[in-house]
Amino acid sequence: MPDLSTVVNGLKLPNPFVIGSGPPGTNANVIGKAFDEGWGAVICKTISLEADKVVNVQPRYARLRSRESNEIIGWENIELISDREFSTWIDEFKQLKDKYPDRVLIASIMEEYRQEAWAEIIERCEQAGVDAFECNFSCPHGLPERKMGSAMGENSDILAEVCGWVMDAATVPVWAKMTPNVTHIEDPVTAALCVGCHGVSAINTIRSVIGKDQGIEHPQDLSGTKIGTQRGSATTGSRLSCCPRWPNASARGGVAGRGRGYRQTGRRGPAPGPAP
Numbered sequence: 233m234p235d236l237s238t239v240v241n242g243l244k245l246p247n248p249f250v251i252g253s254g255p256p257g258t259n260a261n262v263i264g265k266a267f268d269e270g271w272g273a274v275i276c277k278t279i280s281l282e283a284d285k286v287v288n289v290q291p292r293y294a295r296l297r298s299r300e301s302n303e304i305i306g307w308e309n310i311e312l313i314s315d316r317e318f319s320t321w322i323d324e325f326k327q328l329k330d331k332y333p334d335r336v337l338i339a340s341i342m343e344e345y346r347q348e349a350w351a352e353i354i355e356r357c358e359q360a361g362v363d364a365f366e367c368n369f370s371c372p373h374g375l376p377e378r379k380m381g382s383a384m385g386e387n388s389d390i391l392a393e394v395c396g397w398v399m400d401a402a403t404v405p406v407w408a409k410m411t412p413n414v415t416h417i418e419d420p421v422t423a424a425l426c427v428g429c430h431g432v433s434a435i436n437t438i439r440s441v442i443g444k445d446q447g448i449e450h451p452q453d454l455s456g457t458k459i460g461t462q463r464g465s466a467t468t469g470s471r472l473s474c475c476p477r478w479p480n481a482s483a484r485g486g487v488a489g490r491g492r493g494y495r496q497t498g499r500r501g502p503a504p505g506p507a508p
């Protein structure tokens with residue numbers, strides 16, 4: 233069997249297939265299933281210390297269909313970060329690392345503009361055994377009222393400060409996840425890398441409103457007044473354009489840049505196969 237193992241920022245992955253933060257990493261059960269199906273690493277659904285402040289609504293997805301073929305060309309969502317208790321996540325991280333010691337478990341974290349909060353979430357996740365962090369500076373609709381997510385990531389000065397706090401606290405690799413909803417993605421990338429983040433992830437979803445006249449499937453919830461974010465083939469070109477722009481922004485070598493946003497449809501793809 234071919235050897236697909238790879239090393240990224242010192243993380244030994246059995247293969248380079250990494251599940252991005254979102255519904256497929258929403259609890260230990262689904263993360264374990266992903267590992268069973270062969271995925272090399274999983275980035276969990278973004279977590280925070282105070283889950284009770286996160287109120288998710290249902291339904292929270294909308295589909296945009298092509299007028300000609302009726303194929304789904306865009307997915308809008310207003311899903312927030314995880315609303316599950318932080319202590320539950322800590323227990324599940326421990327269980328996952330006990331059961332899958334050779335797989336890479338990456339904690340996606342998001343916090344308010346408080347150094348103590350970032351230090352605490354990092355310390356407790358590391359104690360639970362996570363292998364790396366992805367800091368969510370990217371979610372456009374995820375808690376902007378608390379100045380979290382892209383509300384933090386679109387301000388390069390604040391981003392640099394918070395990444396500095398993260399790097400002071402973390403002893404494992406850290407990736408900063410970027411938002412595409414900025415004019416120059418080079419600026420936040422440079423800010424994160426210059427204070428020592430090991431890599432950057434691009435990108436989160438494009439801010440959008442899918443309207444009634446565009447084939448929306450939940451008009452009662454996303455009636456054109458709620459701002460959500462979109463992925464899917466309708467926005468692939470725009471999202472991909474963020475990726476080639478970051479190498480020049482790097483002020484240092486050895487930086488991992490991970491791109492996402494390549495999926496064209498909502499169809500289920502094949503699993504990467506059994507673990508090597």
Ligand SMILES: Cc1cc2nc3c(=O)[nH]c(=O)nc-3n(C[C@H](O)[C@H](O)[C@H](O)COP(=O)(O)O)c2cc1C
Binds near residue numbers: 278313370493494
């Ligand atoms: C329903 C949904 C929930 C998501 N939740 C998170 C999240 O909690 N944290 C995060 O960093 N990104 C989240 N994302 C963004 C994805 O990780 C990814 O960046 C985005 O979907 C673009 O990549 P894709 O086109 O490959 O899906 C979410 C995306 C969707 C569609």
